[in-house]
Structures are given as C-alpha cells and as structure tokens.
Amino acid sequence: MREGRIISSETNRPVIYLVSDSVGETAEFVVRAASSQFNGGDVNIRRIPYVVDKRTIQETVKAAAESNGMIAFTMVVSDLQNYLLKEAKTHGVPVVDIMGPMLKGLSTLYGKEPKREPGLVRKLDDDYFRKVEAIEFAVKYDDGKDPRGLLRADVVLIGVSRTSKTPLSMYLAHKRFKVANVPLVPEVEAPEELYMIPAERCIGLSIDPDQLNEIRRERLRSLGLTARANYANMERILQELEYAEKVMKRIGCPIIDVSNKAVEETASVVLDMLRKGGSRS
Template sequence: MTTASDQPVIFILSDSVGETAEFVIRAASSQFNGGQADIRRIPYVDDKKTIAEMVQAAAEVNGMIAFTMVVSELYQFLLDEANRKGVPVVDIMGPMIEGLSALYGREPKREPGLVRRLDDEYFRKVEAIEFAVKYDDGRDPRGLLRADVVLIGVSRTSKTPLSMYLAHKRLKVANVPLVPEVEPAEELFMVPAEKCIGLTINPDQLNGIRRERLKSLGLTARANYANMERILQELEYSEKVMKRVGCPIIDVSNKAVEETANSILDMLRKGGKHL
C-alpha cells in the first residue's frame, strides 16, 4: 500500500471536520519509522456518491480509509462499498461508541459535529472568564455595555466570585463596587435594568467579613473599612444607586456563591424578574 513516494495513502472520511481521525492516525503512524503518510482528509461527507468516489480513489492507490462517521446509513454504505472494492477500512470511533453505549445504557445520538459544538462551548467559556477578569471591580466601564450581566454592590458582597462562577456558565460578567465617594460610571445607568443585579448583605455579617479580611491583611479591625457606621453608610448609598438603576436586588447574607448564582440565572431565564 504505497505511492510513488513510498508513503502509504490514508483517506479520512468524516461527517464532521475529521480532526479526531487525523490526530489518531498521526499518533499511530508515528510508531512506524517516523510515521510518514500521505493523509488526505475529506470532511463533511454527507452523501453516498462522495463515499463511493473516495472508496474508488483509495482502491486505485492501494490505500486505506479511516473514518469517523456516525450516521448509520452512510456508515453501513461505506463498509459495504469498501468491502466490495477490497479497500481496508478502520472505524476510529465505532468501538468507543459501542463501549460507551453499553456503559450509559442507551443508544448514541448519531449526530455529526457534536465534538465541534463542545469545542465552541469551551472557547465561549474561556472568553467569558477572560471578560470577567478584565472587567472585574469596575476596572473599565466600557465593558458594562458589552456584559451579559453586571453585578453591583459594596465591597465583600461576593461580586468577584460570582463573576467567575457565572463566567464558567459562559456568561460575560462585569462588576462594579459601590463606594459613596465615587460616582458610578455613566455606562452603569445605560445598562438595561434586567441585565444588572444588585447585591446587598446584612450589616452585621458584612462587619464580620470585613474584620476577618483586615486580620488576613495584618491590619487592625478598628479600621474604617469595618466600622459599622461606615458600613451602614455604604449600604444606604448602594441601595440608592440600585433604585436609580432599577435592577433586581439579591440579599447574599448567609448564601453560598452557588446559591446566589442560581438565583441570578433564574432571574435571567425569567427576563430579569425579581424572585
């Protein structure tokens, strides 16, 4: 099974891109004197005519066909046609699909391109995480109008952890700290109210959280940051801003990040209605 250049010819037929098969072939062929091979990838195969033509082409050069095809009708046609022409074939995914079918206890979907869709979801997640990092803590107000969700609240109301958690759900999240001495960026008031979530917290709990934060930094708990009068001032100011924005408000007191995140996701699914 060689060409004039003394390299085996391997046709890859796939009802998707064919990257999986090519990766496996290159990994396997590396075990044979450097793995030189003439690999010809034919992606998005969705008709019998193309299959018949590729089987004939493989027969003419004494080549082999490797395939990743999940549509039953085309799968069987390829096997029959290759057998008729005496062309060796290797099913890259079939044995694994059969094994997983037994493990899951159900039949596979038999839909082409599902791996590509999973890849797309992965890259959307990465993009969302990068977005959350870039627009954390009000760093760049330009991100507010590009965000899927904007979180606002005083310091230590879990804005950053929530941003990262929601980013893993492929949502682009920006967050803005509300401080009495700093007027929020005008972009905040241009964000649709249903895309903005206000976070509030019980003042006693916030006082405890801030005291612990100061201790971890080696600072005295008597600092203004943990002063109850200051905390009440900040919460009052944040409430005014949230009312001005018109956004729903979630009390994060005694709530885990996951619980608050699920409340936010429910709000978004229901069009921003306060639950």
C-alpha cells in the same frame, strides 16, 4: 511476511482518505500518530469532512481504489457506516473504523447505546472555549478595573465591598456568562457605562448592615488589622449601603439581598433572572 499494497500515487506516498461526518480532526490525529511508526509518517492524507450522503462515500471509495489507498473513518451514523464498509469491500479498499471499537467498549461500560450524533466533540470544545473566554473576561473586568467591559458584559454586578461580587462573577463565568462587577463607594463616582447598559443586564447586591459589619470585621482580623478600622464601622457601612441603593435605583436594576445566602444560592437567582430576561443560557 505478507507483501504490502503497491503504492501508485504520483507522490509515491500512501494515500489515506479520512471520512468523517464532522470535521475529521480526530481521524487525522490518530492516522498521523499511527503513520509516524512507518517511515516517519510520510503519508498523503486527504480529509473528507461533513459526509452526510452516500454519493460522497461512493466518490471517496472510488478515488481510494484508483489511488490504491485506504480509508479511515470516524462516522457515527450507522446507516452511513454500513454503506461505507459495504462499498469499500466491493472495491477492495482497506478501511479502518477508528471510533467503532471505542464506542462498543463504552456501550458495555455505560450499559446503553451511543447517541450517534455527529459533531459532539466539536460542541464540547466550543462549550469549553466559551467557558474559558467567560472566565478570562470576569478576571479582566473584576472590581471595576476597566469600565469599558461593562458594555460587553452579559451581566454586571454592583454592590458595596464584601457582597460576594467576585466569587459570584466567577461562578457565573463557569456557566459561560461574561460578567463584570463594580464596587460602589461614596467617594468614587459610579462609571457612566453603568447607566448606558440595559437595566436588566445590571444586578445590584444588597446585604444586611449587621451581617456586613461582621463579615468586614472578620476580614480585618484575617489581615491582622484592628476591627475598629473605618472599613468595619457601622456608620460607614450604612453610608455605603445608602449610596449603593441610590445608584441601583437610578439604574433601575433588579436587586438581590445576599444576606445569609451562599454564592450558589445567589447565582441561582441571577441565572433565573437572566433566563427570564431572554439572555443566552
């Protein structure tokens, strides 16, 4: 069996320098997982994040040589990779390229070279958490549950019942927009917060009365209720739509007719409005 390197650190533990052009979390996770196979993973990890210059690499290699340690890295910029490998070889420091083999394998699989752009995992993580936050927001402020959310929303959807406010809110949430929605009912005064937000951040949803009547009748049937209920009464529907139109005109918000439109179609119109209005994409 080949004799291992002599550990000379003051803590008598192996020293591993993690060099990354991003945060270095991936390298640390892999190193800790691997080191757990040796004496319970008792290793001295020193993370060197956001490495973008050769001087930092020089200093790290020197420190690793002096501590009789090793280097593991996740840098994707070829120039810095090659420089690190060259310096490590010159100073006799063991070095492990954690991402290299995977990048090579994926290059073969995709038939193209990687982007070589640092921090893409972090960007993907940020995007994911923004989406989760937007979905949680849509659930919390669905159906007018808490008017305070209207002031924090990227967009507020208003309309009578069965104009697809909730599914549209969830669709937009998956696009990372914080959406609140408010049902408009003649007997319930619209929340004052609706008149406090910029008109362009509020979008009214209208619908053809006959189509709404059919949608509501079908809804009642699915619930095992009679289609003669006031909910699906045409006179009642016209009353609700008239009230909703008054509220929308008072706000001065844009209005989308959702008649015969799939949620995806309406969402496309909303997204176009938001982008033209300068909201974030």
